[in-house]
Each structure stands twice: as C-alpha cells, then as structure tokens.
Amino acid sequence: xxxxTFGQLFRVTTAGVSHGPGYVAIVDGCPPGLPLSEDDLIPxxxxxxxxxxxxxxxxxxxxxxxxxxxVFEGKTDGTxxxxxxxxxxxxxxxxxxxxxxxxxxxxxxxxDAKFGFRDYRGGGRSSARETICRVxxxxxxKKLLTQAGMRVLGYVAQVGPICAEIADPTAVTLEQVEANExxxxxxxxxxxMIQLIEAVRKDRDSIGGICQLVATGVPPGLGEPVFxxxxxxxxxxxxxxxxxxxxxxxxxxxxxTMRGSECNDAFxxxxxxxxGTETNRHGGMLGGISSGEPILCRVAxxxxxxxxxxxxxxNRAGEPTEIATKGRHDPCLLPRFVVMGEAMxxxxxxDHWLRFRAQCGHFA
Numbered sequence: 001x002x003x004x005t006f007g008q009l010f011r012v013t014t015a016g017v018s019h020g021p022g023y024v025a026i027v028d029g030c031p032p033g034l035p036l037s038e039d040d041l042i043p044x045x046x047x048x049x050x051x052x053x054x055x056x057x058x059x060x061x062x063x064x065x066x067x068x069x070x071v072f073e074g075k076t077d078g079t080x081x082x083x084x085x086x087x088x089x090x091x092x093x094x095x096x097x098x099x100x101x102x103x104x105x106x107x108x109x110x111x112d113a114k115f116g117f118r119d120y121r122g123g124g125r126s127s128a129r130e131t132i133c134r135v136x137x138x139x140x141x142k143k144l145l146t147q148a149g150m151r152v153l154g155y156v157a158q159v160g161p162i163c164a165e166i167a168d169p170t171a172v173t174l175e176q177v178e179a180n181e182x183x184x185x186x187x188x189x190x191x192x193m194i195q196l197i198e199a200v201r202k203d204r205d206s207i208g209g210i211c212q213l214v215a216t217g218v219p220p221g222l223g224e225p226v227f228x229x230x231x232x233x234x235x236x237x238x239x240x241x242x243x244x245x246x247x248x249x250x251x252x253x254x255x256x257t258m259r260g261s262e263c264n265d266a267f268x269x270x271x272x273x274x275x276g277t278e279t280n281r282h283g284g285m286l287g288g289i290s291s292g293e294p295i296l297c298r299v300a301x302x303x304x305x306x307x308x309x310x311x312x313x314x315n316r317a318g319e320p321t322e323i324a325t326k327g328r329h330d331p332c333l334l335p336r337f338v339v340m341g342e343a344m345x346x347x348x349x350x351d352h353w354l355r356f357r358a359q360c361g362h363f364a
Contacts, residue, residue: 009354012137017119018127022086025133027140032078041065044139047339055197056330065136083136100315101323105305128242131340138343141350150217152346154338156184158210159193169214170294183338201331206304209334211341213297220292222352229288237344238299243333246300250283301333
C-alpha cells in the first residue's frame, strides 16, 4: 500500500495496525551525531498516550519505544533509525459486532471500496494509534530544530463553542499548555472545556474543536516556490492526521472579507537590523516560503466518530441496521492531538530546513 512515507530528505515510514502486534517507524535522513535515546522520545509519547486523564480514551498502553537501529554509542549514525512499539492492551472482541457494518464517520466503507476488505479491529491502518510513530519521529525532528534555534508548540484553542483568549500565541509556554488535562493555556477557559467534554461523554457523544500551532525561530527561506510550498506541505501534514477537516494559516479564512490594504503586512527594519514585517497576517509564509516571522497554523478536528450511542448505518450487503461502537474512545480528540500536530509540524520544518541547507549557496 502506497502513502506510508512522508518527507523528502527527512523521511518517515510507518507500519502497523491498532490491534496487531505493534508499530514500526523508520526515520531516514537524520544527520549523524545527534545525541539520541529512548528517553528523548518518551516525554512527547506520554503526552500522546491513552489513559492519561479522565477525558481521553482509557486504553492502557505504556507506549515505550525501542530503538533498534540508527543509534550507536548514544548518537545517531546517519543510517535509518528503527523504532518499535508493542501493542499490549488490545481488545479486539470489542469490534466483533462491526465486522460487517460500516461505522458512520470512519473509513470502513472507503477501505472496502479501495481494497475489497479491511481490518475491522479498531480501524486497522486508519486507526489514530498509528500516530505513535509520527510522534516519536517528531520528537527527533524537534531535537534537531532546537539545535537550529527553532521551536514548535501547540495548544487547544477551542472545544465546541468555548474559545481560549490568547493575546500572543508566540508567548505561550509548554508549562502553560501542560498545566491542565485539556492542554489549553487559558486556565479559566480550560475548566469550562473540561466540563463540556465530561458532559458530552456522559451523554455518550463527542465534541470537536481547534488546535493552534506555533513555530518560532524559523529563518526566512524555507520552502519551495511552486508545488512544495511550505504552506502546502504543512497543510498536507495536518490533513494527513486523523479527524482533521480544516487547515488555515495566518489570517486564514478572514482574508475573504479583507481588502488588500488591510491584509498586507508592511516590511520594516527591526531593531536588530534584520528585515521583517510590522504585522503577521501572512502567518510567517509568503509565496510558500518562510518569511522569518512566527509561523501560525490552526487546524479543526471533527468530533470523535466512534460513539457508544446507536447510529443508523448499513452492512456490507447494503441492508439497514444500527451500530453502537464498543471499546474505549476519546470524547474529544483535542487534548491528545496537540502533540500529534506538533510532530507533523516539526517533520515538515526539519525536512525543509535540510533541503534549504543543501541548496542555499546563493550563487550570483
């Protein structure tokens, strides 16, 4: 099956299914000499793992990585980094009832249409559990970006109709994000978000929302002018994640109501002597290339499709029936999604950073 590899110079390939033995991630293109161990991956994996609070799925996985290759004497050696995860808390019996039924909002029908059969246990290859590989690879990418002076951070900006009030997204810290279980840096609004998630969970329902992602310290010049624009690769990266239905950067959809004189950002010489813009409605990218300003993206996630309440559907023969999904599912995907979004953001940035370094001779 194609479509399992992401990136050009920094390439990530994933394999595995939710209710199989486990997952494998291959990270190819990481420069040699980067200090790396399992301990570098664990913090982000813990932010992604199930069972971390009462408002996420209660599947109990330790999600401990095993680095099988690509690291020698504590440093990357330039060869592919192989990372293995074992599934230890599968409950495949929870999915026996849906073997021949199509779950609304899921890829069940489309997988059947494409391949003629599907792994119905937890969604198989389309399960969000696959993101464990992306988060591990993203942790490596983040470490490289940190050495280059860049930082990627995400947080929950909205759950249902409840919105956080964040004056300056670039000033948000990891400590503020991790201060509560919903990962919203607005502590007062976070309480309301948690209450809403608990309410929809008790109602056997789910709720969606928005994740804000911010990259700072990104130098100007990353990205390609035509098909591999930085914004295009970021959009692909985010939309490749489960449940993401919309992507915007900078002023986003607000530009539809603006005039050019309102939308453009004036260029200025900054106090440190560099050239930048007075405002950042362009979201840190112009012509698909980074401008040196913070890159600001927002992604919208739909409510979790797996619901314990009955929903109308059909079986593989097209006969009407009902389905109530068993198993353990997030009533809101946002709290665990934050680190997934960060990982994909970091993978795009590090790939374009390596590409920039390979071609930035600037010959006259």
